Amino acid sequence: xxxxxxxxxxxxxxxxxxxxxxxxxxxxxxxxxxxxxxxxxxxxxxxxxxxxxxxxxxxxxxxxxxxxxxxxxxxxxxxxxxxxxxxxxxxxxxxxxxxxxxxxxxxxxxxxxxxxxxxxxxxxxxxxxxxxxxxxxxxxxxxxxxxxxxxxxxxxxxxxxxxxxxxxxxxxxxxxxxxxxxxxxxxxxxxxxxxxxxxxxxxxxxxxxxxxxxxxxxxxxxxxxxxxxxxxxxxxxxxxxxxxxxxxxxxxxxxxxxxxxxxxxxxxxxxxxxxxxxxxxxxxxxxxxxxxxxxxxxxxxxxxxxxxxxxxxxxxxxxxxxxxxxxxxxxxxxxxxxxxxxxxxxxxxxxxxxxxxxxxxxxxxxxxxxxxxxxxxxxxxxxxxxxxxxxxxxxxxxxxxxxxxxxxxxxxxxx
Numbered sequence: 001x002x003x004x005x006x007x008x009x010x011x012x013x014x015x016x017x018x019x020x021x022x023x024x025x026x027x028x029x030x031x032x033x034x035x036x037x038x039x040x041x042x043x044x045x046x047x048x049x050x051x052x053x054x055x056x057x058x059x060x061x062x063x064x065x066x067x068x069x070x071x072x073x074x075x076x077x078x079x080x081x082x083x084x085x086x087x088x089x090x091x092x093x094x095x096x097x098x099x100x101x102x103x104x105x106x107x108x109x110x111x112x113x114x115x116x117x118x119x120x121x122x123x124x125x126x127x128x129x130x131x132x133x134x135x136x137x138x139x140x141x142x143x144x145x146x147x148x149x150x151x152x153x154x155x156x157x158x159x160x161x162x163x164x165x166x167x168x169x170x171x172x173x174x175x176x177x178x179x180x181x182x183x184x185x186x187x188x189x190x191x192x193x194x195x196x197x198x199x200x201x202x203x204x205x206x207x208x209x210x211x212x213x214x215x216x217x218x219x220x221x222x223x224x225x226x227x228x229x230x231x232x233x234x235x236x237x238x239x240x241x242x243x244x245x246x247x248x249x250x251x252x253x254x255x256x257x258x259x260x261x262x263x264x265x266x267x268x269x270x271x272x273x274x275x276x277x278x279x280x281x282x283x284x285x286x287x288x289x290x291x292x293x294x295x296x297x298x299x300x301x302x303x304x305x306x307x308x309x310x311x312x313x314x315x316x317x318x319x320x321x322x323x324x325x326x327x328x329x330x331x332x333x334x335x336x337x338x339x340x341x342x343x344x345x346x347x348x349x350x351x352x353x354x355x356x357x358x359x360x361x362x363x364x365x366x367x368x369x370x371x372x373x374x375x376x377x378x379x380x381x382x383x384x385x386x387x388x389x390x391x392x393x394x395x396x397x398x399x400x401x402x403x404x405x406x407x408x409x410x411x412x413x414x415x
Contacts, residue, residue, distance in 0.1 A: 050137025051370040053114035062120030065097035078349035150395035164303040164323040167401040169202040179269035180209040277305035354385030
């Protein structure tokens with residue numbers, strides 16, 4: 001199925017994503033790319049018979065037919081809308097859906113040829129072992145989240161939490177003391193598994209961490225454990241008892257003052273990272289101040305999964321920060337999507353938009369396979385998309401994010 005918009009009302013065309021050149025890169029008259037970075041092309045490309053094959057303008061999109069139907073539908077719509085908005089006349093996108101891995105492999109087998117680009121598969125499981133197709137002179141842009149799937153002709157384009165943590169730890173003040181409260185799911189456990197490496201390279205330190213089940217059945221206990229709630233409550237009761245045994249005015253005043261407290265003593269962390277989303281975030285965030293983790297004293301911190309207006313009006317999240325990019329960059333695209341399809345899309349529909357921008361550049365400049373690998377691996381080059389600037393490092397997209405602060409229903413850029 002060709003991804004060509006049909007009967008779409010006329011609107012302002014969006015510009016193609018820019019290739020931002022941070023060093024000397026030249027587009028020669030022969031339409032080939034030359035650069036001062038001569039060693040950025042992977043060695044296996046140099047040895048390919050198809051290294052000089054031109055990238056084909058007919059691109060194959062690989063999406064599951066049954067699993068993740070909502071994402072598949074949103075991505076198909078996003079590719080259609082993107083081709084229209086960019087007025088990308090030199091690209092043909094063919095939508096291929098598959099029921100299982102066998103069908104996927106058959107599609108790749110039938111479509112693979114030197115210079116062919118595949119967008120997909122969607123998941124890490126479906127991306128596994130497609131690297132074996134690389135000798136055929138093809139390229140894959142997979143949406144997989146498992147970074148181990150990247151390599152050779154397989155590039156991963158997604159939202160990776162490594163970019164979030166790098167941005168956050170780069171912006172924490174020196175000697176910040178960090179606590180982590182995470183859900184016991186794949187995302188939360190993954191954050192827990194990588195956070196120490198980012199802290200070790202920063203001027204901050206991880207003080208404490210706790211986790212809670214996805215059904216929140218032990219969330220209160222996890223928060224109490226993190227904040228040492230019972231210990232601080234015990235200390236409050238102990239001090240009350242001491243003051244009650246004294247009859248001087250100073251003790252009476254002190255007792256009256258602390259009687260309104262739930263606990264006593266400060267928390268040992270200055271920032272609390274809460275990498276959760278959806279209804280769970282709206283349920284767990286109000287529990288934090290209830291158990292004496294005061295957002296006026298502790299900076300609540302989120303990752304890119306907080307980038308949703310549903311969270312911006314939650315009282316307990318006011319003043320919180322998270323990593324992301326301002327919504328102003330993509331608001332028009334999301335509005336156009338809603339006008340066309342009458343539904344709010346998933347947050348990830350910006351991925352097709354930015355990816356098509358790269359591919360349009362490659363095809364319009366008639367790059368061959370080697371030159372395309374060179375472009376993607378060149379450390380001096382970044383791409384400017386509606387989700388900010390990004391580049392590829394070891395075949396994985398790396399995004400330059402900002403820190404945003406939630407206030408009065410909005411997320412504003414922190415200077």
